[in-house]
Amino acid sequence: MRQKFLDFYAQRGHQIVESASLVPEDPTVLLTIAGMLPFKPIFLGQRSPEFKRATSSQKCIRTNDIENVGRTARHQTFFEMLGNFSFGDYFKEQAIAWAWELVTQGFGFPPERLVVSVFQEDDEAYGIWKDKIGVNPKRIKRLGEDDNFWVSGPTGPCGPCSEIYYDFHPEKGDKEIDLEDDTRFIEFYNLVFMQYNRDLDGNLTPLQNKNIDTGMGLERMAQILQNVPNNYESDAIFPIIKTAAEMGEIDYSQADENTKVSLKVIGDHMRAVAHCITDGIRPSNVGRGYILRRLIRRVVRHCRLIGIYEKQGDKTLVTPQIAEVAIALGESVYPNLRVREAVIKGELEREESQFLKTLDRGEQRLEEILAKMQASGQKTISGQDAFTLYDTYGFPLELTQEIAAEKGLLVDLAAYEVEMEAQAERSKAARETIDLTVQGSLDQLAEQIQSTEFLGYSQLTTAAVVEVVLVSGKPVGMAEAGTAVQIILDRTPFYAESGGQIGDRGYLSGEDLLVRIDDVRKDGDFFVHIGKIERGTVKAGDRLTAQIDTACRRRVQANHTATHLLQAALRKIVDESISQAGSLVSFDRLRFDFNCPRALTPEDLAQVETQVNTWISEAHSGDTSIMSLNEAKAKGAIAMFGEKYSEQVRVLDFPGVSMELCGGTHVSNTAEIGAFKIVSESGIAAGVRRIEAVAGPAILDYLNVRDAVVKELSDRFKAKPEELPDRITTLQNDLKSAQKELEALKGELAIAKSDKLVDLAETVGDYQILVAEIPQVDPEALKTAAERLLHKLKAGAVVLASVPEADKVSLVAAFSPEVNKKGLQAGKFIGAIAKICGGGGGGRPNLAQAGGRDASKLPQALESAKKDLIAGLG
Structure with a gap:
């Protein structure tokens, strides 16, 4: 179709x-x-x-x-x-x-x-x-x-x-x-x-x-x-339903309506889950990740409802088996389903295992609640009970609602929200550090103090009045030198941490007063300046000068604008669908997380870096404007997914290069950045990649560190910097040759030792067997020795062991074709012997290796091997 x-x-x-x-x-x-x-x-x-x-x-x-x-x-x-x-x-x-x-x-x-x-x-x-x-x-x-x-x-x-x-x-x-x-x-x-x-x-x-x-x-x-x-019984979904039914030993055609509903939910949701994970979505508690988590949990719960776990075993994870059918159904049209098979099943295993534990605890508590309700004739689960299930047992609200609905009951959602708000207030009251506790104090002071006016886009210094001084999150009348404080001003040039950009550093100064500011956080409309009093005293009402560290500001501006250019370059060169998943803009580096289904190649990274540096050298001027959110989107401004924006937004536009919604601080012209260098690229989650880079003055720090390393290597190897790669390659090749020679010598030593063992072979019927230990021989040499001995014995079996390192046992078995015909296979045989030494292994019927961790059990293992060979060949 x-x-x-x-x-x-x-x-x-x-x-x-x-x-x-x-x-x-x-x-x-x-x-x-x-x-x-x-x-x-x-x-x-x-x-x-x-x-x-x-x-x-x-x-x-x-x-x-x-x-x-x-x-x-x-x-x-x-x-x-x-x-x-x-x-x-x-x-x-x-x-x-x-x-x-x-x-x-x-x-x-x-x-x-x-x-x-x-x-x-x-x-x-x-x-x-x-x-x-x-x-x-x-x-x-x-x-x-x-x-x-x-x-x-x-x-x-x-x-x-x-x-x-x-x-x-x-x-x-x-x-x-x-x-x-x-x-x-x-x-x-x-x-x-x-x-x-x-x-x-x-x-x-x-x-x-x-x-x-x-x-x-x-x-x-x-x-x-x-x-x-119905749609579910078409060939798009029914094979998944059929598999789930078979796992629960259910005849779908004879099943009751509730069982059919559960099977249909499993069939539908499993398709959704497989495709979501394939496209890089990971289970989480926010956004699309929460939608995915909810779908998986509904699958697990309906599997439990219809008894699949009872038939498969309580500890069996069933979702990966069901997912296999969804993958097989869609892979001809969406081949990435099969490419991402391991990721799909891995995520399902983790989520299913975690949620089964949650279900056990939560369902038990919910049963107790429902029993009490039945006894008293209640029809609505209280908000407090629903909240306890969520807060204490990790039981999702919608799951409580779903189970309640199945029994004709309701949940008091209004009371539940009240409990959630009360919990939020308790969390605030319990916080101990300024950036966490200050909000509680500000809530009480909000009516008495005015919100902070931010001047930092255009001013680096300003006169200001102290609105409130806090110590450990609590308002104080005055604070003296040596005290860690949090200060709120009526106006400030300091940027408060937000949008991935860290807060400014700098000083507050006055007559015989100096406060070093190490960070600035934003709580609602208040900017909280966090620092330590270097000299003097400070109190509410003091007039002082707020001065940011301009060198730090220049560094962070360069890194922030470079982040915008980086996203634009990624979308242009790698994939137009790339979107930001998070970022960090600091004084010394930048970090950009983005949604991308594949790792970037060295060529990709080189092109992206070149493109960013090209835009820097072209000296594009930036334009900042305030407009409505709809107007910004209509003009093509990029917004960070999941970020909440007000009706009026700040748009940073470098025409022809990048246009984003952003409240951070930036250079006015790309040439001010100077240069841009990618430091690393890696995967941090399914479908999410991370690039770390440096820009502007931070590049000099980066290069100084690398230069020091190169100088040290040049001194050690007595070579010029440009000669280092060839010198290291030569040393690597020399090392490999030496290792090969060493392995050969070890093999010759093992053979020399093994030749002396031929006389210890015993005859069992028409066969010769040899079970022995060769001291301090590595696994490869042990294997060579076993093959050589078997060649000398002809029809027979050789089992050798060694302890090349402390508490490390190596075992090898070599069986001739005649021994294999008697039903003995080297792989199975040596694997069983290795278990005695706390290990395992296996291999082909004629030659196999194994290992163990308990060298003290080696004599027992060899004795068992000898007895088993005699019994098998006798």
């Missing part, structure tokens, strides 16, 4: 576009929720299209109605959206004509089984369906704005849409067609006619370029064409 759709539109001039990641470029959306999302910048006019027509099969995730999964015929979290798109090319008539042709001729749907809907005011679409396509007017339904008018948000491109429904019961006739009746109708193809732009007042004006955005649900098509009662 997927391929038929794509081929149909490819034959009509559409470019087939691969599915985008579930992690969208759009920072306003957690996950890719629709087929049009990757094209949103084009629809918004932010990016010019590379082609006028496109078609795709886009993987999507929606969890807004997760409670309906498994309970209705067609609610899913993960689904594929087939789509065809026109960017200012064809419009309504062509889109409708092709859709009808595809549905009736391509997929063979009888016209009498189809119903279409149009927006109630869209006479044009109605006329096309009736007059051009020939649909019976009784089977064309006009619907209101909620059903048939698509919007991208409060403002922006929008337009009417037309939907195609499949009728499972056409015999009921055309008189009372109710498209809300999902037992009869299923909507499977939606055609959106983006022809208007909506402004802030809600006014609609025609777009210069009219666009087409369609979506056909692949799983819904599968339900219809495969003639199954």
Whole structure:
């Protein structure tokens, strides 16, 4: 079905576009929720299209109605959206004509089984369906704005849409067609006619370029064409359900409705989980990571509900087995599922193991709560109980709600929120250091002191008045020299740590007063200057001068602007979809974490570094402006995913290079950075990479350290710096040669020692056996000796042992073909002997090696080997 759709539109001039990641470029959306999302910048006019027509099969995730999964015929979290798109090319008539042709001729749907809907005011679409396509007017339904008018948000491109429904019961006739009746109708193809732009007042004006955005649900098509009662029983999902049922020894066809719901949840969620992890999402307690964690936990819980753990064993982890089916189902279209197989199963193992422990504790406590409620006739779980389950047992609120709903109970959410707020207050009260406790004091002082005015974008020094002095987070009347203090001023040039940029350093000074400021933190609207009084005393009301360390500020500005350039270079050279996952901008270095599905090659890093330095040398001037968030996004400004922004935002723009939302401090021209150097690149999580680098004055520190190392190496090797690589290579080669010679000598020594053992061989029937220890011989030499001895014995078996290092045992077994025919295999034999010495091993039937950790048991192991050989050959 997927391929038929794509081929149909490819034959009509559409470019087939691969599915985008579930992690969208759009920072306003957690996950890719629709087929049009990757094209949103084009629809918004932010990016010019590379082609006028496109078609795709886009993987999507929606969890807004997760409670309906498994309970209705067609609610899913993960689904594929087939789509065809026109960017200012064809419009309504062509889109409708092709859709009808595809549905009736391509997929063979009888016209009498189809119903279409149009927006109630869209006479044009109605006329096309009736007059051009020939649909019976009784089977064309006009619907209101909620059903048939698509919007991208409060403002922006929008337009009417037309939907195609499949009728499972056409015999009921055309008189009372109710498209809300999902037992009869299923909507499977939606055609959106983006022809208007909506402004802030809600006014609609025609777009210069009219666009087409369609979506056909692949799983819904599968339900219809495969003639199954719901999406879950199609070949897109049912193999996963079948596997889960078999693991629980359940006959799906005979299962009760609750069991079927659980199996459907497992089938749906496991597809979502596999694709999320493949696209670099990791389970966590925030954002999309929390959505993933919740999906995994729902799978685990439903596996428990239907007894899979009872059948498989309580300690068996079942999710990796179920995931294997999801991977196999999707790998032909999404090969990264198989590439990332180990990551998928590894994440599932960790999450399942951790959540099973949580479930055991939480469910036991919840059962106690429910028992008390049943005895007293209560119908609502108290907010305090729900909070205790969460806070003490790690039991998620939504899981408490889900279990309660299954028993016809409610949870007091308002009281739960009160408990959460109270816990937050208790946490504040319990904090002991200034950056953690000051908020409690500020809450009490907020009415008495004014918020801090920040002047640091334009001023490096300013006169200021002390609003409050705190010691260990508590307000004091006065503080003297030698005291660690936290000071809040009415105004400040000091930047407070935020957005990854550390706080400024500097001094507060007055008449016979000097306070060294080591850090600045922000609590609400207050800037907290953290430092130590060098001389004098300070109290509220004092007038002083606040002066930042300009050298430190220049360093951090260079590193911060370099971070912006680095992101721009990564998006340009490595992957346009790269987005920031975190950062640190310090005085001496910068760190940039970003979402990327692969490691960067040395060539990638070299190109990125060159590009950043090129932009620096080109001396691009920066422009800072304040604008609305919507305006900034419309202009293409990059926002950090997950960051909360106010309606008015600060935009830093280096035209043609980088445009980002940022409240940090920056150079005014890229030339001020001087230079940029990447220090390292590494992976820090699934799908998340980290680059550490230096820029500006910090590069000199970096180079000085490296220069000192090179000088020391030059002195040691008596070579010029440029000669060091060749000198080291020569030494490495010499070392390898010496090691080979040593290994050869060890082998000769082992052979010499082993030759003396031939006379110790014993005859057992038609065979000769030799079991012996050769002192202080490494494993490779021991193996050589065993093979040589067996050659001399011919039909027989050799078992040798050695202790090359303290508490390290080496064992080897060499068996002739005649011994193998008696049923003895060297691999299995030596593995069993090694266990006596606290180890293990194995190998081929004729030659195998093993090791152990307990040398004191070696005599016992050799005695056992001898007895076993005699018994096996006697």
